[in-house]
Amino acid sequence: MNPQASLILKLAAFVALACVPLTGESFYVEMIAKMLVMAIFAMSLDLLVGFTGLVSLGHAAYFGIAAYAAALLSPKYEAANLWVVFPAAVGLSALAAFVIGLFVLRTKGIYFIMVTLAFAQMAYFVFHDTPVGGGSDGIYLNVKPSAAIGGWEPFDLSNADHQYYFILAILLLVYLFLWRVLQSPFGRVLVGIKSNEHRMQSMGYFTFRYKLGAFTLAGALGGVAGFLYAVLFGFVTPELLSWHESGNVLLMVILGGMGNLVGAVVGAFAFEGMRGVFEGWTSHWQLLMGGVIVAVVLFLPGGLSSLPGRLRRALQGDEAK
């Protein structure tokens, strides 16, 4: 797709997303808000999987840690300060990713997948089997954080529309942030590592440091998504850290097309959308979802986000005849 058409499509999609609260349908506002949160989560994983070539099967850990931090750092019956608790939650996820990264990044390939999974399961059992976060029952975030700065309150997260626009704004910021990072010398090295890590080393790059940077950044952004999830639903359970969630977000990235930020967003929307539809049909929704994912992997190797380009090429091919 040419850059202009692509930009117009992205802008149109953004405007459409911005119009969702105008419908006044609170069910859909919350549903789309969840999709936005998962889209942020998927973009954070795409930095690892799609751009650095690190297939993590434990990314839900950083999502869950920030979600728990949001609940645990908030007073029980009062609003926490958003500008304190948000960075704190994200910082904790980043710290966890940094420490875990120090260990897992010493492995490669299938071992990396298994070790990231193992660490995430450890985090899962910390919350599941200890009373820190209410055990397997989870924990409530009773009062949403307050955005007040001094006496001024720019927006109110307990207002569903304000909350929606806050999440949408964060999605846009995360997208622009990653887009910019990927153009930087740092980002080019990550893509080089994905393509040929050995060659990067022989050219004098200490690739471990770059991978650790990417892993920490991805953990922090996964934490952004986890924090927003906790605020949106006001309830956090250990299941957020489970390997199912790590698998789901990986499927979102694959579904949308790896190594493509918009693809991660599209994948998250498609995954959550299909889940909603299939769950309405049958309790065996995962069977249908699995079928769709197999079909996409087989027939659309570039993921759903490669569809417009393919269509255009197909149409142009027809015109040429």
Add this chain to the structure above:
Amino acid sequence: MSTAKTNEILLQADKLTRRFGGLVANRDVSVTIERGMIHVLLGPNGAGKSTCINMLSGDLPPSEGTIRFMGNDITGLTAAQRSKVGIGRSYQRTNIFPQFTVLENVRLAAQSRNQQPWRIFSKAMAQQWALDKARACIAEAGLDKRTDWVAGVLSHGEQRQLEIAMVLATDAQVLLLDEPLAGMGSEESAKMVDLLKRLRATRGILLVEHDMDAVFAVADVITVMVNGEMLECGPPAQIKASVAVQQAYLGTEDSLHV
């Protein structure tokens, strides 16, 4: 020829030994690479040439022996650290970034000299110095007509040239080139030989090569290896005349094509 003059010694490997379990892949191999000279490692398959070049580049730690670069002991340095001090290598099997353009391949190599990994908001393509360096190295390797091509679609010979351009972009003083002529046609080979001769002027080169014509066309010093050990080391004339070398590797006089 160049044997008479004394050159600056860049890389000096002293009695390198590498064992893999009970197998001794290299035993007491000593190699000296001087600026302005091409040193060729010659030997049949399994002679230990690749093991030797891997120890020099840092891809493989030696079991015994020392490696010095411009007087400093670098035996314990990793491949990335050796690249930083000025040792560049190319690989026997083409080792590039096939999805990137030629320019991006070489630009990444140039960027490695001033990495600034914390600058995650500056644009890589705005680093003019890296782009200029990349273009200059692409031109030096004779690839300037292919600058914006995707590396994966280049011909085999051009990909080997690209590898050389990438090594040059890292400011390498010592080039370790593992069979740069492998799989090349005669025309491509001749171009590469010319390139190697040009590069020799300001750098030191170690070449692992099978192509006899090319070896004797460019070599200033030849080390012949057999079964992981050095059989003979000296200027091409000495190697050609050596009875031991002929028996061990070159066979009869006829097969030399000279």
